[in-house]
Amino acid sequence: MVALARKTLIHEWRRYLPASLAVAFSGMLLLVQLALVFGIFNGAAVYINASRGQIWAGYPGTQSIDSGRSIPRDAEMHLLMDPQVAQVEPFQWVNGDWRGKRALGSVSVFISGVDTAPDALAFARVIPPALRALLNEPDAIIVDRADLPKLGIRVGESGILNGFRVRLVGTTNGLRALGGVNIVASLATARRLNVGGDPRPAYYVARLRDPQQAAAVAARLDPHERGRRYSVWTASALAARTVHYWLFETGAGLGVVFMSLVVFLVGTVITSQTLMGAVAGSISEYATLNALGASHRALSRVVMEQAGWVGLAGLVGGGVLSALVLVLAQGQDVPVAITATGILACAALVMGITLLSGLLAVRTLRNADPARLLR
Amino acid sequence: MSATMSPAPAISARDLAKSFTVGKVSTRVLEGLSVELAGGELTLLSGPSGCGKSTLLAILSGLERPDRGSVAALGEPVWELNRKELQRFRLHHIGFVFQGFNLFPALNSVEQVELPLSYLDLGAAETRRRAEAALEEVGLGHRRKLRPAELSGGEKQRVAIARALAKRPQLLFADEPTSALDSVSGQTVIDILHRAARQHGTMVLCASHDPRLIAHADRVLRMEDGRVLADEHTLHPAAAGEPAA
Numbered sequence: 001m002v003a004l005a006r007k008t009l010i011h012e013w014r015r016y017l018p019a020s021l022a023v024a025f026s027g028m029l030l031l032v033q034l035a036l037v038f039g040i041f042n043g044a045a046v047y048i049n050a051s052r053g054q055i056w057a058g059y060p061g062t063q064s065i066d067s068g069r070s071i072p073r074d075a076e077m078h079l080l081m082d083p084q085v086a087q088v089e090p091f092q093w094v095n096g097d098w099r100g101k102r103a104l105g106s107v108s109v110f111i112s113g114v115d116t117a118p119d120a121l122a123f124a125r126v127i128p129p130a131l132r133a134l135l136n137e138p139d140a141i142i143v144d145r146a147d148l149p150k151l152g153i154r155v156g157e158s159g160i161l162n163g164f165r166v167r168l169v170g171t172t173n174g175l176r177a178l179g180g181v182n183i184v185a186s187l188a189t190a191r192r193l194n195v196g197g198d199p200r201p202a203y204y205v206a207r208l209r210d211p212q213q214a215a216a217v218a219a220r221l222d223p224h225e226r227g228r229r230y231s232v233w234t235a236s237a238l239a240a241r242t243v244h245y246w247l248f249e250t251g252a253g254l255g256v257v258f259m260s261l262v263v264f265l266v267g268t269v270i271t272s273q274t275l276m277g278a279v280a281g282s283i284s285e286y287a288t289l290n291a292l293g294a295s296h297r298a299l300s301r302v303v304m305e306q307a308g309w310v311g312l313a314g315l316v317g318g319g320v321l322s323a324l325v326l327v328l329a330q331g332q333d334v335p336v337a338i339t340a341t342g343i344l345a346c347a348a349l350v351m352g353i354t355l356l357s358g359l360l361a362v363r364t365l366r367n368a369d370p371a372r373l374l375r
Numbered sequence: 376m377s378a379t380m381s382p383a384p385a386i387s388a389r390d391l392a393k394s395f396t397v398g399k400v401s402t403r404v405l406e407g408l409s410v411e412l413a414g415g416e417l418t419l420l421s422g423p424s425g426c427g428k429s430t431l432l433a434i435l436s437g438l439e440r441p442d443r444g445s446v447a448a449l450g451e452p453v454w455e456l457n458r459k460e461l462q463r464f465r466l467h468h469i470g471f472v473f474q475g476f477n478l479f480p481a482l483n484s485v486e487q488v489e490l491p492l493s494y495l496d497l498g499a500a501e502t503r504r505r506a507e508a509a510l511e512e513v514g515l516g517h518r519r520k521l522r523p524a525e526l527s528g529g530e531k532q533r534v535a536i537a538r539a540l541a542k543r544p545q546l547l548f549a550d551e552p553t554s555a556l557d558s559v560s561g562q563t564v565i566d567i568l569h570r571a572a573r574q575h576g577t578m579v580l581c582a583s584h585d586p587r588l589i590a591h592a593d594r595v596l597r598m599e600d601g602r603v604l605a606d607e608h609t610l611h612p613a614a615a616g617e618p619a620a
């Protein structure tokens with residue numbers, strides 16, 4: 001069997017290059033926009049992702065971690081009774097109103113009340129034990145470095161939070177929230193700032209002896225009965241709920257879908273035009289083959305195989321391009337995040353572009369009429 | 376009419392009519408044309424430009440449907456076959472040589488010849504053997520690894536002929552096979568076609584307005600205005616290189 005499709009691709013690679021580039025850039029655009037959106041919206045789940053612990057208990061039906069409400073204290077005992085659970089700690093959630101000393105008006109903030117023990121779970125990934133110990137001082141707070149200008153404060157200075165004077169004892173990285181400023185305080189401070197609110201915590205975080213068991217433990221700890229007063233999720237499930245909620249709450253999810261459609265369309269137009277041009281350029285050769293008895297289906301297979309190779313080259317090129325862009329973004333502190341599902345979805349779309357373009361190019365083969373060779 | 380009595384003709388066409396309509400103008404190209412063509416003979420179809428040579432070739436070879444009339448090729452009623460059957464018939468019995476060589480730029484000479492053979496499912500070894508034999512037959516065995524860009528016009532046309540001959544068709548149609556070539560290359564090409572007719576018993580129908588080819592034909596059909604004006608058998612077909620009488 002003569003490998004017509006491959007030999008032609010190699011011999012006339014310049015002719016097919018634009019198609020592969022179109023596929024590669026489409027793939028890159030799809031993946032990078034997805035990574036950016038996920039990166040930004042992962043900020044909504046920073047409380048979960050920046051903490052250790054595989055299990056979260058919170059108010060039933062909580063769609064997003066920032067809409068947490070107080071749950072009964074017996075949840076803590078319930079979690080501790082499971083043999084897999086090694087450690088449980090409360091996580092307080094208080095909405096706040098900040099007044100800096102300069103005339104910046106008021107800023108709405110989220111106050112997280114956390115355990116101050118050296119091995120505490122909440123924000124363990126971004127607040128090292130030494131920094132955390134500073135929270136033991138009454139009315140001490142920690143914020144993200146990037147939020148300082150918004151709050152109009154420097155380390156060691158004070159501001160007014162929910163009417164109380166609080167002092168900034170330190171800053172960290174990776175605490176930025178979506179749509180507000182995150183402020184971390186001790187559980188005691190948070191309780192004091194929660195004027196007139198429910199003193200009970202909104203969440204309990206638990207660490208398991210074997211992190212692999214998270215799904216099973218969450219399933220057996222979640223009280224299934226009606227009228228339950230709290231639910232139990234794995235950390236990743238609560239994070240996914242939160243990101244998902246924000247994606248659709250803000251309309252960003254629809255934006256991603258819309259943008260993907262546009263990229264798909266543009267990629268298909270360019271790729272199919274290039275392939276159609278290539279087929280048109282060899283139309284008399286295809287017509288000769290048809291005259292000699294090669295079926296239209298056999299010729300279509302050649303064109304589809306070419307489309308497949310073009311798509312594969314584009315997929316590889318797009319993968320390399322995306323990796324470069326994502327590494328660059330990460331180096332510049334641009335929030336990006338990507339999951340295996342996201343990569344697979346982009347790859348599927350890219351192969352869809354290729355397939356559709358191939359089918360459009362096959363239509364051009366209709367012009368391969370051998371009677372036209374006789375004039 | 377014919378001087379020799381041949382058995383069943385390779386092609387027998389009756390009462391062919393064809394007209395083309397472009398816009399509101401309808402042109403009659405063939406008008407009640409009948410013809411019989413024998414295997415083992417090279418028939419030259421000559422006549423002025425636009426007289427319908429190519430159209431007749433297309434109808435006889437199953438590429439263009441006539442408005443009226445019938446074509447029996449190797450006993451098959453060509454225009455009663457469906458698309459798929461017609462394609463199969465072409466695959467197994469018909470070879471073509473066109474004015475343009477229509478070779479794939481990416482393939483070398485053996486691959487050009489192997490490509491249409493591969494649709495016959497002969498197996499890789501037999502396909503290769505036949506392709507190389509066909510290239511030897513047109514005198515291009517030593518050129519088999521070269522691509523079209525590295526071949527002269529005459530050599531390209533010989534590769535195209537090898538491609539048509541390799542599947543051993545009983546019917547071979549050539550439309551102006553020499554008009555893009557210089558006279559020496561043209562001579563070589565017509566000799567090869569002639570030899571194919573003699574050695575394999577192939578019916579070769581060659582449309583051309585090149586008068587130099589007349590000397591190489593077994594039979595000459597002169598066409599004008601969609602009709603055969605004269606049908607001449609050359610009693611002593613010129614041997615290769617011999618000047619026409």
Ligand SMILES: Nc1ncnc2c1ncn2[C@@H]1O[C@H](COP(=O)(O)OP(=O)(O)OP(=O)(O)O)[C@@H](O)[C@H]1O
Binds near residue numbers: 431
């Ligand atoms: N597809 C078509 N549509 C319209 N007219 C056509 C078509 N094919 C052929 N014709 C017309 O039919 C007539 C005969 O064409 P044909 O190609 O058979 O001539 P020919 O004898 O092969 O000429 P030449 O020696 O120049 O190749 C011409 O007048 C041509 O314009």
Ligand SMILES: [Mg+2]
Binds near residue numbers: 375429
């Ligand atoms: Mg013609």
